[in-house]
Amino acid sequence: MKLKDLAAELGLSQTTVSRALNGFPEVNEATRERVSEAARRLGYRANVSARRLATGRSGAIGVTLPLQRSLHFGPHTSEFLSGISERMAQHDIDIVVTPIDADDEIPVFRRLVASKRVDALVLSAPTPNDERIAALTELGMPFLMHGRADNVKIPHAWLDIDNEGAFRRATSHLLDLGHTRIAMINGPEDQTFAIHRDRGFRSAMLARGLTPDPQLIGGGRFTDENGFRLAQAFLERRPRPTAFLAGSMMTALGVFRAIRLAGLELGKDVSMIAHDDVFPYLNADNMVPSMSTTRSSIRAAGARIAELLLQMQDGKPPGSIHELWPVELVLRESTGPAPK
Amino acid sequence: MKLKDLAAELGLSQTTVSRALNGFPEVNEATRERVSEAARRLGYRANVSARRLATGRSGAIGVTLPLQRSLHFGPHTSEFLSGISERMAQHDIDIVVTPIDADDEIPVFRRLVASKRVDALVLSAPTPNDERIAALTELGMPFLMHGRADNVKIPHAWLDIDNEGAFRRATSHLLDLGHTRIAMINGPEDQTFAIHRDRGFRSAMLARGLTPDPQLIGGGRFTDENGFRLAQAFLERRPRPTAFLAGSMMTALGVFRAIRLAGLELGKDVSMIAHDDVFPYLNADNMVPSMSTTRSSIRAAGARIAELLLQMQDGKPPGSIHELWPVELVLRESTGPAPK
DNA sequence: TTTGCTTTCCAAATCGCTTTGAATGCGGCA
DNA sequence: TGCCGCATTCAAAGCGATTTGGAAAGCAAA
Numbered sequence: 246m247k248l249k250d251l252a253a254e255l256g257l258s259q260t261t262v263s264r265a266l267n268g269f270p271e272v273n274e275a276t277r278e279r280v281s282e283a284a285r286r287l288g289y290r291a292n293v294s295a296r297r298l299a300t301g302r303s304g305a306i307g308v309t310l311p312l313q314r315s316l317h318f319g320p321h322t323s324e325f326l327s328g329i330s331e332r333m334a335q336h337d338i339d340i341v342v343t344p345i346d347a348d349d350e351i352p353v354f355r356r357l358v359a360s361k362r363v364d365a366l367v368l369s370a371p372t373p374n375d376e377r378i379a380a381l382t383e384l385g386m387p388f389l390m391h392g393r394a395d396n397v398k399i400p401h402a403w404l405d406i407d408n409e410g411a412f413r414r415a416t417s418h419l420l421d422l423g424h425t426r427i428a429m430i431n432g433p434e435d436q437t438f439a440i441h442r443d444r445g446f447r448s449a450m451l452a453r454g455l456t457p458d459p460q461l462i463g464g465g466r467f468t469d470e471n472g473f474r475l476a477q478a479f480l481e482r483r484p485r486p487t488a489f490l491a492g493s494m495m496t497a498l499g500v501f502r503a504i505r506l507a508g509l510e511l512g513k514d515v516s517m518i519a520h521d522d523v524f525p526y527l528n529a530d531n532m533v534p535s536m537s538t539t540r541s542s543i544r545a546a547g548a549r550i551a552e553l554l555l556q557m558q559d560g561k562p563p564g565s566i567h568e569l570w571p572v573e574l575v576l577r578e579s580t581g582p583a584p585k
Numbered sequence: 586m587k588l589k590d591l592a593a594e595l596g597l598s599q600t601t602v603s604r605a606l607n608g609f610p611e612v613n614e615a616t617r618e619r620v621s622e623a624a625r626r627l628g629y630r631a632n633v634s635a636r637r638l639a640t641g642r643s644g645a646i647g648v649t650l651p652l653q654r655s656l657h658f659g660p661h662t663s664e665f666l667s668g669i670s671e672r673m674a675q676h677d678i679d680i681v682v683t684p685i686d687a688d689d690e691i692p693v694f695r696r697l698v699a700s701k702r703v704d705a706l707v708l709s710a711p712t713p714n715d716e717r718i719a720a721l722t723e724l725g726m727p728f729l730m731h732g733r734a735d736n737v738k739i740p741h742a743w744l745d746i747d748n749e750g751a752f753r754r755a756t757s758h759l760l761d762l763g764h765t766r767i768a769m770i771n772g773p774e775d776q777t778f779a780i781h782r783d784r785g786f787r788s789a790m791l792a793r794g795l796t797p798d799p800q801l802i803g804g805g806r807f808t809d810e811n812g813f814r815l816a817q818a819f820l821e822r823r824p825r826p827t828a829f830l831a832g833s834m835m836t837a838l839g840v841f842r843a844i845r846l847a848g849l850e851l852g853k854d855v856s857m858i859a860h861d862d863v864f865p866y867l868n869a870d871n872m873v874p875s876m877s878t879t880r881s882s883i884r885a886a887g888a889r890i891a892e893l894l895l896q897m898q899d900g901k902p903p904g905s906i907h908e909l910w911p912v913e914l915v916l917r918e919s920t921g922p923a924p925k
Numbered sequence: 926t927t928t929g930c931t932t933t934c935c936a937a938a939t940c941g942c943t944t945t946g947a948a949t950g951c952g953g954c955a
Numbered sequence: 956t957g958c959c960g961c962a963t964t965c966a967a968a969g970c971g972a973t974t975t976g977g978a979a980a981g982c983a984a985a
Binding site: 246288289290291292293294295297298303305310312319320321322323324326327330331334339340341342343344355356359360361362466467468469470473495498499502505506524525526527528531532533 | 586628629630631632633634635637638643645650652659660661662663664666667670671674679680681682683684695696699700701702806807808809810813835838842845846864865866867868871872873
Binding site: 947954955 | 956957958959960961962963964965966967968969970971972973974975976977978979980981982983984985
């Protein structure tokens with residue numbers, strides 16, 4: 246069943262049928278109704294390839310799946326994709342996942358652009374001087390950055406959460422509770438979100454006249470293993486830290502284990518605040534003790550990114566799209582007053 | 586830069602250029618070389634929409650992202666997608682993720698088919714009488730099931746892991762260690778993989794003349810919360826179970842917590858074997874105690890599925906594609922002899 | 926009746942590729 | 956010389972939509 250058939254069936258021209266279905270004003274309402282009804286009845290759907298060729302737009306947006314970085318992007322993927330795709334499906338826009346080696350991103354972009362495979366891209370995990378921004382801008386490929394690159398002057402769209410503010414507040418709270426030896430288990434050092442968190446942590450400490458102990462700061466992948474190793478090392482220092490900041494729920498699990506293994510009790514001997522991206526399968530509320538977190542739904546971010554991309558397609562200039570989301574601080578049982 | 590331009594640049598016809606680039610035999614090697622060189626130099630890439638329209642194939646395969654089921658599919662997504670997409674990228678085939686409400690899958694399939702958006706689909710999480718199989722077969726849309734539907738006679742392609750065998754072996758091993766009160770924390774009861782695991786568990790028990798205690802069997806989502814709740818309830822029974830089988834690493838985390846909270850030691854007072862899909866961010870080896878697992882890489886499954894889909898596109902009949910992967914039993918510290 | 930607008934619909938061009946069917950050049954053979 | 960077969964190359968016809976530039980019909984005003 247193609248447009249031609251449908252038009253023949255209705256005794257109308259392809260033009261009219263096409264316009265009727267695509268909501269053009271110059272077609273009689275009665276005709277439009279008749280056309281839609283027939284389309285529904287006969288199960289007609291426009292061949293997307295043909296439409297894409299004719300309109301010059303691919304009707305798809307690309308989401309890069311960084312293979313190397315997948316170690317820390319991993320568990321986030323499904324939530325993020327769900328958020329984006331649910332919204333896009335309503336607009337009949339495809340989500341194409343494109344695996345990318347961190348090594349040769351730019352050539353891949355070049356190919357994507359040349360083949361007109363996607364109308365826009367969603368990038369993740371920016372570094373401070375992220376060179377992808379310049380590359381894509383030059384190639385004329387619209388994109389939205391999930392996160393922020395710090396030092397890039399080129400105007401571009403981004404959506405980020407307030408990592409710095411979140412960790413400043415979390416740190417301040419721990420300081421309020423009397424903790425002074427606070428350990429920080431951050432993410433990969435080259436990522437801006439980790440840098441921002443570090444900045445928030447430090448500024449809160451400095452505001453109280455405290456200097457963060459570099460021996461109590463670690464970074465790396467968001468794996469439980471990494472959390473465990475770092476926490477274990479930190480706990481061996483004397484005086485030992487009385488509180489932990491963890492960059493993700495995965496690392497928090499590892500820290501948790503290290504604390505227990507050291508014979509300490511979380512929420513009493515040691516406090517912890519972890520960042521929570523709100524995974525449905527790993528709930529901070531249901532841990533024992535329940536985990537205090539800085540919370541921001543990555544799924545919601547995905548949905549919003551979809552919305553913003555749609556606006557960009559409608560002509561909204563990328564340079565005007567900057568969203569910085571506040572992060573909730575949710576206090577639960579894993580934080581308590583510093584032991585005397 | 587389009588085909589026409591490239592052809593003009595070279596002083597050749599579009600036909601020849603197209604054939605040269607697509608590896609047809611009837612073009613002179615010298616010409617082909619000249620064409621490829623020019624294409625490379627000028628950064629030519631075929632417009633995918635045009636190609637798709639001309640060939641009638643979409644050059645994309647769809648991966649359904651079940652929104653409801655995402656609770657247990659969630660953490661697997663990125664690994665699975667990476668596996669598929671890495672392989673497909675080499676063939677210039679897009680991976681389109683399609684969010685699907687469990688409620689109205691069939692209409693979505695119908696639309697997918699009508700719009701010729703994808704050439705094939707990957708389905709996940711089958712139920713015993715999975716009605717998607719009949720629907721897609723009728724619609725003429727090729728697909729590959731990740732998992733198996735039990736009672737469906739229609740020939741179709743699938744790749745599954747030997748859940749029954751895995752859990753039979755795991756159970757047998759626990760029995761060998763002297764455990765007889767074994768608790769089982771399975772997945773969602775309507776899913777075949779959960780049913781198969783249950784079957785493996787029961788058959789191993791029955792083979793030793795033991796009847797599984799229905800009070801020690803639970804199912805549900807693969808969340809740490811669910812694992813925790815069920816394990817806690819099971820541990821309150823008397824006599825209490827001395828061993829656990831957990832359906833996923835997420836539930837295992839919950840079970841772990843419940844065991845600890847009950848003042849018991851994993852690997853000594855209580856044993857556990859969990860199923861491990863090999864997430865890079867949650868490593869059974871690095872837990873304390875390290876976790877004995879039934880292990881099967883979901884990423885490898887994704888890669889293989891991509892391979893099989895390619896074979897299907899080359900004409901291999903779906904009914905001939907059935908792969909049942911063995912599952913490793915990896916013994917670590919979480920399993921020990923049953924306490925006296 | 927003619928003219929000038931709307932409203933509604935249409936024929937044909939176009940998007941950039943693949944593919945069919947035919948043409949060209951050339952050496953070999955009768 | 957003339958014909959055949961082979962290796963190459965080409966012109967043009969699709970693929971199925973959108974879109975441009977009218978055209979026909981209906982109606983009001985001149």
